[in-house]
Amino acid sequence: MSPRGEDALIIPALEPAGPRRSRQERAVIVTDLLSGTICLSTREGPGPWKGFKAFEQESPVASFPELYEGHAGILERERGEHGRKCVGTLCSYVPVELIHSFGVIPVRIWGRPENVDISDALLQPFICPPVRQLMALGMEGRYEFLDGIVHCYTCDATCGLYNIWVRNLKPGFSHMVSLPYVDIDEARAYAVAELEALVDALESLTRQGFSPESLGRSIALYNEARSLSREVYRLKAGGFRADYLDIHYMNLCAQVLPVETFLPRLEEFVEELPRRGRGSGGRARLLLSGSVINDDSLLAFIEQRGGEIVADDTCLGLRLLGDAIPDREPLESVASYYLGRTPCASRADFPSRKRYILETVGAFEVDAVIFVHQKFCDAHLSDHPFLKRVLDDAGIPSTRLELEGVGFDGQVRTRIESFFEMLEAR
């Protein structure tokens, strides 16, 4: 019965991933999901899962960047060939397992730093770049393929975006979940009621009834994906050669692909990393903190300049990889997962932010922290002086970059260079 901030923090597990399901097992799970078959009886043999290319191919699957770049085509195929619906999500707190359990693909959506000005018709310039970029893409019709949109209230800007999106782009389906902020028994009961409301909405969308068994199977797939993703972080932290861009694209794929399409490549990646061998080491081990960081060139520049990003505190990475959701009372388990997961800046109080940052710094042996803030992001801007003080007290140097939505500019580049010069001089 203690508030969220006083509870034990869920920090990224550094233990090896648990037992994995075979591709065939996963295929059976997905096929059952789509066909409405409840029983998980046919785990052996080829089964009725043919047609899922991701499971059939024996040749190496595409790289994460390739998968990400091609995700629109993959989704289109899922829609066309399998009649699956796709629902856009604005935030990592949307319970994707629940959406997936109805055979619907949850697709996290975001923008690009192009043609952002067209969002001026609906949003003021003092709204953060990620929200304006996403609105711009929506206005361009790039997300017309979606069957709807689901949001979970986190920050003011995305809440406004959700409402403006629904009013103007008129998706056929829309729903907002409002999760509690404290992790107590009553909050869990309330969260379950919120999830039940989402279930009702998904039943209307799909004209299918809710199946706890189906949700259990979706949970199993997401558990596996999160477990393997944690393993990737663990391997990189252990010195195996991987660029953070690899991990970044892994994270992006986790958000936009059907989980069953994502898993085979993820499994290969986990197997491949130890074969790459260890890097030479000696680079400053960094933690990246911010909200949505989708600028490849910035990430690449930091590592090219001599840093090694081993951990993150963003809306795409480690924080999303909480412990496995237990295999019982699925709605309650999903509610507990999202309430117990390391909270984002828009949902966390200072003690839990402090604990996550310090524990991650310790667990990943981080030498320095780079805050990458989106301009006008109230949550991260409010946290920063506190977190900087926490890091100063711990003797961990940090710097702050601010992105204005047009890629990283000369000023940001100079700041990074100065930071590395300072680190090298230490």
Place this chain on the structure above:
Amino acid sequence: MSGEGRTTKRLKANAALRQIIEDFYADAHRAKAEGRPVGWIPPMNGLIELFYSMDIHPVFPENWAPICAAIGTSVENFARAESRGYSTDLCGYFRNNVGYALDGIDEENQPLGGMPAPDFLISFGAGCVPTMKTFQVLCDHFDVPVFRADLPQVAIEDIREHHIRYGVTQIKRLIGFLEEITGNRFDIDRLSRAVAYTDEACRLWDAIMDTRRARPAPFSAAEIGIMFVMVTRHGTRVAVDFLREVLEEVTGKVDRGEGVIPNERIRLFWDNIPLWYNMRLFNYFEKWDAVVVAETYTSAWTMRMDPDRPLESIAYKSLTSYPMVSCVSLNKRVELIKRAVSDYGIDGAILHSNRSCKPISMGQMDIQRVLLEELSVPSVMFDGDHMDASRFSMAQFQARIDAFMEMLLQRA
């Protein structure tokens, strides 16, 4: 008419209001001096009724900030916040309150004696991110007990029984916390009376706002300061008695046909928070015989409470006050504005694109379009900030408003 500085107020009730404001802060200092615990709490929720029913004096940083802006001390508080590393892109309420709490609280000559240091804090999840974060900074800074709670953000049209039920469970937790901190006992009958006062205050508020349907309107947005009692004295007789006085005065004006200005020709709607440092701006429209007769912000108090279900009532109030005026419930807000246009005979709308408040500013383009396309009501938007005068250009405001008012006059 320069349109700068403090407003010219006309309601006689303003004299009583000044006393109420002084008393509110004096009561807080008296409580502190007498050793009664003072709690700082977020605004626009049902905690206030609970506090007053338990003889606890609430302090609202968000009410304190506009006073600082009106008097001018916000500039010093902004500088204090900035020196602590807080971005100037953050909300002005946040910067003022954090600057004051961290480095200004011991300074002498604060307006109304300042806010006495808290003995405990109530910290919500959500409400709006800057308010939530303000309290997190305060929780970190003051070494006092903290009650953490939830304020789930739900569009008003989506509020269901489980939301109310959850609100009630949290209020019950809070009651336990307050009893322990203060030693005062909770009494449901006293809460019921407090809720009845709020219900009556809201009824009077609606009646007062309704008088502005009259032509000429008996008062303008320049008198929006009367809202002070809705923010700080809900749950008490003070609000009810004051609002009765106001109602009597404005009804008398309507009966006598006394308007804000003698020859009212244009009736305006105002969207978003006023510029607290420049309330006289509302008088700027008078040179075109125009009056601001309705606002979004004042509709946050259009609600009813049920004294027979006091816990549910304050839970419902907590859930609705903020979404009523923000983008949490954009459809509801648009609906409210459409109704205001019809009820108040609005000729044009002024939208303050408020850099300090994203939740209220988001959706303003939608509002403009609805006004024009569905109601044929033109509108103009100007850039400003409800707290930070450096983010408002009078010259740009005048350029935009002058052209807009000329256009409205031609339509009239």
